[in-house]
Amino acid sequence: MSTVSNLKPTAEPAPAPMVSVRGISKIYPGGVEALSNIDLDFPEGELTSLLGPSGCGKTTLLKIIAGLLPATSGTVEVDGRPVTKPGPERAFVFQDFALMPWATVLRNVAFGLELRGMPKAEREAIAQTYIEVVGLQGFEHTYPHALSGGMRQRVGLARALAVDAKVLLMDEPFSAVDEQTRRKFQEDLLELVAKERKTFLFVTHSIEEAVYVSDRIVLLAPRPGRVTAIVEPDIPREAGLDRIRRDPVYLDTVEEIWHGLKRYLE
Amino acid sequence: MRIAGYRIPLFASLIVWAIIWEVTGRLGATLVMPPLSAVVARMIEIVPTPTFLAALWITGRTFLTGVLIAVVIGVPMGVIMARSVIMDRLLLPWVNLFLSAPLTALVPVIMVLFGFGETTIILTVVLFAIWIIVLNARAGVHAISPSLVDMAASFGATHWQAFRHIYVWAALPEILSGVRLGVIRAVKGVVIGQLLVSVVGFGRLFELYSSRFLMEHFWALLFVLFAFAFAINEGLAWLERKVEYYAASRS
Amino acid sequence: MTPAGILTHRLTLRVLSAIVLFAAWEFAGRVPISPAFPTFGVTMSALGAIMADGTLFKAFAVTLQPLAVGLLISIVVGVGLGVTMGLSRAAEWFGSPIFIIAQSAPLAALIPVLTFAYGIGLTAKVLTVCIMAMPVIVLNALSAVRHTPLNLLEMGQAFLGTRAQVIWKIILPAAAPIIFAGLRLGCAAGFIGVILAELLITPTGIGDIITYSQSIADYPKMYAAIFSIIVFSVLFIELVERSEMVLFRPEKRYS
Numbered sequence: 001m002s003t004v005s006n007l008k009p010t011a012e013p014a015p016a017p018m019v020s021v022r023g024i025s026k027i028y029p030g031g032v033e034a035l036s037n038i039d040l041d042f043p044e045g046e047l048t049s050l051l052g053p054s055g056c057g058k059t060t061l062l063k064i065i066a067g068l069l070p071a072t073s074g075t076v077e078v079d080g081r082p083v084t085k086p087g088p089e090r091a092f093v094f095q096d097f098a099l100m101p102w103a104t105v106l107r108n109v110a111f112g113l114e115l116r117g118m119p120k121a122e123r124e125a126i127a128q129t130y131i132e133v134v135g136l137q138g139f140e141h142t143y144p145h146a147l148s149g150g151m152r153q154r155v156g157l158a159r160a161l162a163v164d165a166k167v168l169l170m171d172e173p174f175s176a177v178d179e180q181t182r183r184k185f186q187e188d189l190l191e192l193v194a195k196e197r198k199t200f201l202f203v204t205h206s207i208e209e210a211v212y213v214s215d216r217i218v219l220l221a222p223r224p225g226r227v228t229a230i231v232e233p234d235i236p237r238e239a240g241l242d243r244i245r246r247d248p249v250y251l252d253t254v255e256e257i258w259h260g261l262k263r264y265l266e
Numbered sequence: 267m268r269i270a271g272y273r274i275p276l277f278a279s280l281i282v283w284a285i286i287w288e289v290t291g292r293l294g295a296t297l298v299m300p301p302l303s304a305v306v307a308r309m310i311e312i313v314p315t316p317t318f319l320a321a322l323w324i325t326g327r328t329f330l331t332g333v334l335i336a337v338v339i340g341v342p343m344g345v346i347m348a349r350s351v352i353m354d355r356l357l358l359p360w361v362n363l364f365l366s367a368p369l370t371a372l373v374p375v376i377m378v379l380f381g382f383g384e385t386t387i388i389l390t391v392v393l394f395a396i397w398i399i400v401l402n403a404r405a406g407v408h409a410i411s412p413s414l415v416d417m418a419a420s421f422g423a424t425h426w427q428a429f430r431h432i433y434v435w436a437a438l439p440e441i442l443s444g445v446r447l448g449v450i451r452a453v454k455g456v457v458i459g460q461l462l463v464s465v466v467g468f469g470r471l472f473e474l475y476s477s478r479f480l481m482e483h484f485w486a487l488l489f490v491l492f493a494f495a496f497a498i499n500e501g502l503a504w505l506e507r508k509v510e511y512y513a514a515s516r517s
Numbered sequence: 518m519t520p521a522g523i524l525t526h527r528l529t530l531r532v533l534s535a536i537v538l539f540a541a542w543e544f545a546g547r548v549p550i551s552p553a554f555p556t557f558g559v560t561m562s563a564l565g566a567i568m569a570d571g572t573l574f575k576a577f578a579v580t581l582q583p584l585a586v587g588l589l590i591s592i593v594v595g596v597g598l599g600v601t602m603g604l605s606r607a608a609e610w611f612g613s614p615i616f617i618i619a620q621s622a623p624l625a626a627l628i629p630v631l632t633f634a635y636g637i638g639l640t641a642k643v644l645t646v647c648i649m650a651m652p653v654i655v656l657n658a659l660s661a662v663r664h665t666p667l668n669l670l671e672m673g674q675a676f677l678g679t680r681a682q683v684i685w686k687i688i689l690p691a692a693a694p695i696i697f698a699g700l701r702l703g704c705a706a707g708f709i710g711v712i713l714a715e716l717l718i719t720p721t722g723i724g725d726i727i728t729y730s731q732s733i734a735d736y737p738k739m740y741a742a743i744f745s746i747i748v749f750s751v752l753f754i755e756l757v758e759r760s761e762m763v764l765f766r767p768e769k770r771y772s
Contacts, residue, residue, distance in 0.1 A: 068671055086675050098672035102690050112676040114686070163676065279611045298634045355530040360538075368708040368750050371743045374716065374727055378553045378736065450621045457623035461717055476629045484630065492622045499621050 016080065017041035018199040019065060019167055024074035026060050026225075033224035034060045038074070040227065042167075046215040047193045047200035051207065053261065057225025058203045059095075059171055065201065066092050066169045079166060088116070091165035095172045097152045099144040105131065106140040108155050112163035123162075130158040135188075150181035167199045174209065186212050187241045207261070211235070211253045212244060219260060229260060300482045309486035317471070318487075324467035328384050329456045332391025336448055340396040341441060344403025354404075365397040373462050384466060387459040394455030395448035402444020406437030439509050446502035453495045555737040563737035564745060572726065573745060580722030580746075583639055584711040587646025591703055595651045596696060599658020603692075604684065613659060619652040628717050642714040649710030650703040657699025661692035694765040701757045708750040 019042040026035040035057040042048045050058040063069040065076050067086040075082050079089055086092075091112065099108050106127055107114070113123035131140060134154040144152055153173055160168055174182045190213055193200055204210050210217045217231040235249045244250055284302055291301025312318050347354045347361075373390055380386045410433055418428040460469025468491065475484040539557045546556025555563075567573040602609040628645055635641040665688045673683040715724025723746050730739035 066675060068674055086677055088677060090675075092672070092675040094668055094672060096668055098666075098668040100669065100687065100690065102693075111686075115673070115676050115678040115682055159676075277614045280614050282611070283615065296634060298630055352530070356534045359531050360534065363751055366702075366705040366751070366754050367747050368705070368712050370709050370712045370716070371727075371746050374731060375740065375743060378731060378739070379551050453621075454623045454625060458625045458713065461625060461628070461713075472626070472629060476633070479633075481633070488626055488630075491626060492618070495622055496618065 016044075018044040018079060019201065020077045021061070021065065022075050022077075024061065024064060024076065025072045026057065026064065026069070027072045035064075035071075036224035036226050038225070038227060040218060042199060042201055043216070044166075044199050045197055047189075047202055047213055048216040048218060049202045049204055049210040049214040050218050050220060051204055051210040051257070051261075052220035052225075053205065053222060055222035055225075056220040057222070058205075058220050060225065061220075062169050062171055062201060062203050065167075066090055068092070088163065089165050090167045090169060091160035091163050093153075093156050093160045093168065093170040093173045096176055097144075097149075097156045099152055099155055101144050104141050104143060105136060105147070105155050108144070109158045109162055112159055116163075126162055127158070130162045133161065133192075134158045148181075149177045150185070153177060153185070161196070165198070167201065170200065170202045172203050172205065175205070182209075189213050190237070190241055207254050207257050208245075211250055211257065217257070219257065221261075231257060298481055300485065304482050305485040305489060308482040309489055312483060312486055313490065321467045321471050322490075324384065325456060325460065328387040328459075328467065329391060329452060332388045332456065333395060333449055333452045335388070336392045336395035336399055336452065337445060339392075340399030340444075340448070341403045343396075344400040344405075344441075344444075345407050345437075347400070348404045348407035361397050361400050364393075365401065369393050370458055373459060377463065382463050382465050386463055387456060387466065390459035391452045391455040394458075395452040398451060399441075399444045399448040402440045402447065403437065406440030406444070407433070409440060410436040435509075439506065439512075442502065442506045442509060446499065446506060449498055449502060450495070453498065457491065553734075553736050555740055559737045560740045560744060563735075564741035567726070567738065567741060573742075576722040576726050576742070577745075577749070578722070580711060580715060580724065583642035583646055583714060584707055586639075587643045587710065588650060588704060588707045590643070591647050591650040591654055591707065592700060594647075595654035595703065596658050596700075598651075599655040599696070599699075600662050600689070600692070602655070603659045603662025604688070609659065609663075613656070616652045616655045616659075619648075620656060624648050624652075625713055625717075628713060632718055637719040641718050642711065645714040645718065646707045646710040649713075650707040653706055654696075654699045654703040657702070658692070658696045661695035661699070662688055664695075665691045694761075697761050697765060701754060701761060704757055705750070705754055708746075708753075712746065 021038055021040045021042075024035055024038040025033070027033050038057075038061060050061060052058050060069060064071045065078075067076075067083055067090070070084065077083070078087070083090075100111070103111070106124060109131055110123040110127035113126060114120075118126075128140065131137060134157055136151060136154050136158065139147065139151065144155070147155070153176070157173070160170075174185045177185070186209060189200075193213075202210075202213065211233050214233060217233065218227055219229045219231065220226065221228045231253065233249065233253045235244055235247050235253070237244060239247075287299065288302040290296070291299050291304065343357070347357055372393065373386070376386050376389050376393075380389065414432055414436055415428070418432050423431070457468070460467050461472060463469055464473045468487065471487055472484065475481075475487065542557040542560075546554055546559065549556075564573075567576075598612065602612050627648060631641045631644050631648075635644060669687050669691060670683065673687045678686065712724070715722065716728070720728045723742055726742040727739055730736070730742065
């Protein structure tokens with residue numbers, strides 16, 4: 001059974017959350033209130049989704065946590081320390097891949113390490129490992145234009161993994177690829193989360209996707225952006241990844257969320 | 267650009283440059299740059315004079331004739347090239363070539379053939395302006411979505427109706443853009459033509475002032491010319507903006 | 518390929534249209550349109566003559582000097598200025614209006630001013646090339662830097678790039694194709710500049726052949742010289758465009 005809890009984070013979980021957000025508000029010039037007083041915790045080692053219709057501020061919140069956007073007020077703490085700018089403990093995966101078209105896959109994946117001043121041989125070796133993890137071996141010296149959308153996003157993912165950050169922030173990473181690739185990615189993501197001991201923050205507008213991959217789903221509503229509910233799907237995964245989509249808990253949770261979100265659509 | 271939180275428009279920096287000019291002029295830093303105020307004063311002085319007005323008349327006349335010819339020949343040429351693959355393949359390499367070739371080199375030839383008069387200048391203007399007009403007209407016709415053509419046909423429009431109501435408007439943004447770029451080149455053409463011919467219009471005045479070292483007059487004339495070019499450019503840009511609203515969504 | 522296919526093929530038509538043009542030239546010369554209009558054939562043989570006796574090459578060597586120097590300065594200074602203005606709003610505010618005006622203004626009108634200030638030597642000619650070539654180079658560089666794709670900048674920020682790293686590893690490589698296109702346009706403008714310099718300041722090199730032949734009514738030679746400089750500049754710019762294609766294949770550009 002899924003548990004739906006309401007807004008304020010409960011006091012019980014003993015391990016401190018990897019990312020914690022308090023009182024975050026974002027008001028754009030012109031008065032648009034993208035986020036209003038967000039309080040959230042993101043437990044370590046879990047995949048938490050931010051789910052909601054367009055305009056609910058989910059990407060804004062993710063970018064504030066990433067340090068790419070300044071909040072109007074409130075604080076973000078990562079691994080116990082307050083942050084306002086990007087840092088080595090967080091890595092970002094972009095919705096539109098953000099690959100450098102003039103660089104090979106190898107260089108793109110190694111780019112985060114290149115910016116840290118790591119020597120070439122070392123960073124290319126690390127990049128090579130992650131290229132294999134995402135299944136792109138053989139494409140090290142290919143340029144982005146010769147890759148499909150799905151492959152390009154794998155490069156983006158490999159780049160984020162290569163810097164060995166504790167928190168992986170993913171901004172609708174699968175929305176720019178086709179449906180079949182997307183499903184494959186979702187399965188791969190579950191395996192990745194199980195393998196790596198990282199904390200994943202995942203923004204999506206797809207209910208099925210959120211319920212499929214997440215340990216925890218934060219539901220957001222627009223105008224102003226705020227948290228309306230937190231759902232923990234608790235779907236048994238031992239039977240195999242392909243059985244998840246037919247599990248009654250999965251189906252019920254999707255329906256429940258859909259009914260909850262419906263009233264926020266026009 | 268902000269100073270102390272106040273937004274300062276882009277072209278305000280010209281005020282700063284104007285001040286710099288005035289100061290360097292007064293300091294007598296160089297003989298060729300009299301103070302801005304003197305230039306402006308001279309400008310006010312010479313503009314109403316008959317010599318100036320006569321020169322302006324000739325220059326304007328040759329300029330407008332040249333532009334008119336360039337548009338009247340160039341736009342249809344571009345349309346034809348867009349609609350006929352063979353004409354396109356025949357003419358496009360030449361159009362592209364003449365677009366970037368230093369046509370200035372041909373002006374002596376024109377001078378030799380047509381003499382030291384207005385005809386030469388008109389031809390120079392045409393030569394400078396026409397290629398970009400052709401290319402843009404061609405692009406404009408290419409931009410007409412086949413769906414629009416089909417739509418016209420499916421509602422039973424005649425060729426003329428389709429042309430008048432759809433094609434002209436669909437291609438208009440590019441055509442206007444081409445005319446604006448052509449006009450800019452035409453201004454350069456009319457100036458280069460007059461500098462080389464140097465016995466008519468502004469060219470003659472430039473020659474006159476330069477031979478007598480009348481730097482203030484020279485700069486005043488230059489100002490008027492630049493202002494003229496700027497005004498035309500802005501006027502056409504305004505026109506372009508008027509049709510721009512539908513330019514991006516023409517399919 | 519069908520006979521019709523061969524006849525209408527790109528290359529055939531290009532060659533055909535060249536032949537048509539030159540034939541028309543020949544015909545017009547024979548009519549004659551004007552005593553000052555030599556035929557194509559006569560012009561070509563004059564061209565051959567000045568190539569054979571070396572006058573053409575010596576003339577080019579002289580004419581191309583201010584072009585080379587002027588272009589070099591325009592490129593180095595122009596790209597530097599453009600990039601600086603792209604990176605700094607204050608610099609852009611201060612400098613770009615000048616270049617925006619310069620781009621649509623008939624800069625040729627400034628040539629007499631240059632002659633006043635710098636005489637009729639190499640300096641004036643180099644400066645002529647510079648004023649013609651720089652505006653488009655500067656504005657292209659400025660625009661290229663300003664239009665760096667936003668998400669690449671964000672990516673650089675997210676992966677902790679310093680300002681210098683972002684400039685050298687992201688902004689400049691992304692801007693390179695457009696900067697290079699600006700160089701191509703600048704070269705075309707530079708050619709116009711050097712020809713104007715020859716005709717308005719003082720004829721040396723090619724300009725000398727043109728004006729001298731004109732004055733002694735040796736029209737075939739005059740036309741030959743003009744033909745040669747036009748062909749040369751077209752080939753040169755074609756070369757720049759080819760290297761642009763090779764260096765910055767369209768796939769490597771941000772689309």
